[in-house]
Amino acid sequence: MTTVAVLGTGNMGAPIARNLLRAGFPVRVWNRTPAKAEPLVADGATYAPQPAAAVAGADVVITMLADGAAVEHVMAGVQLSPDTVWLQMSTIGVEWTGRLADLAARQGVAFVDAPVSGSSEPAEKGELVILASGARLVRARVEPIFDVLGRQTLWLDHVGDGSRLKLVLNNWLAVLVEGMAETLTLSETLGLDPHLFVGTIAGGPLASPYAVSKGNAMLDARFEPGFPLRHAAKDATLARDAAQDLGLALPLTAALLRRWQAAIALGHGDDDVASAITAS
Numbered sequence: 001m002t003t004v005a006v007l008g009t010g011n012m013g014a015p016i017a018r019n020l021l022r023a024g025f026p027v028r029v030w031n032r033t034p035a036k037a038e039p040l041v042a043d044g045a046t047y048a049p050q051p052a053a054a055v056a057g058a059d060v061v062i063t064m065l066a067d068g069a070a071v072e073h074v075m076a077g078v079q080l081s082p083d084t085v086w087l088q089m090s091t092i093g094v095e096w097t098g099r100l101a102d103l104a105a106r107q108g109v110a111f112v113d114a115p116v117s118g119s120s121e122p123a124e125k126g127e128l129v130i131l132a133s134g135a136r137l138v139r140a141r142v143e144p145i146f147d148v149l150g151r152q153t154l155w156l157d158h159v160g161d162g163s164r165l166k167l168v169l170n171n172w173l174a175v176l177v178e179g180m181a182e183t184l185t186l187s188e189t190l191g192l193d194p195h196l197f198v199g200t201i202a203g204g205p206l207a208s209p210y211a212v213s214k215g216n217a218m219l220d221a222r223f224e225p226g227f228p229l230r231h232a233a234k235d236a237t238l239a240r241d242a243a244q245d246l247g248l249a250l251p252l253t254a255a256l257l258r259r260w261q262a263a264i265a266l267g268h269g270d271d272d273v274a275s276a277i278t279a280s
């Protein structure tokens, strides 16, 4: 059976490791803060005190860490065996994905760029959408893993296109959330009960179920994280910078980032992205 090392057992990595264990895969877990990896031992995981111990002899390595710098820091410190496949599932953008694909090439291992769409709840239910690209030769080997983690795997030919699509999706998410926050504030300022706006669009062509659920969370000031604001801001920054590198300005994204950074400065970084409404 394929042995999987999961590096990073935060909100996304922990349910990923748990679902693989439930599906019968031998799983090793490592996390910088051991207390977040150790509970997985009760589910059958082998705890590794160091990344090198987790990856030694593993058939597949999954990185699910905060950002590109964290992934590089961890993966530059280990040597993978030549037949290991590295599934890079963190959201790290275009430039980092290129750097890490180069690192994998230097180590002589197959690299699959495979960020995911869906937050911790779909991760728990094994209902992520996996945006996989590259590594045509190892697809058959990794598909059983993706089938456990997601409801759909979208294979794109060119390595990095998974990360490009992830930036596009999360830029759309950011604009939806910020549009909801601004429109609720407008509604209130005009003297209308903001519930009226959400109630009027819900179920109709102007509504997206995601925007309506975030709108309701904003109205109830329910900010327990599904998708933390700091990750949403990171992703919007990655999208803005990738666009800038190609000579494209994203004025909506740039504007919302200024407000989101203000909300983070107020202490909302670990709160849900719906807390964007708290920025003035």
Ligand code: NAP
Pocket: 007, 008, 009, 010, 011, 012, 013, 031, 032, 033, 036, 064, 065, 066, 067, 069, 070, 073, 074, 089, 090, 091, 092, 116, 117, 118, 119, 120, 226, 227, 228, 231
């Ligand atoms: P998280 O709960 O904040 O976990 C982040 C992980 O990265 C933790 O294991 C953390 O270790 C580790 N880490 C951070 N900096 C590190 C460093 N310098 N060296 C080593 N480890 C480091 O984040 P998450 O929600 O699981 O997200 C993981 C990735 O998935 C991110 O790229 C995120 O954008 C993406 N993603 C998240 C969601 C979501 O809804 N949450 C959805 C789709 C994609 P510690 O525990 O020691 O801090």
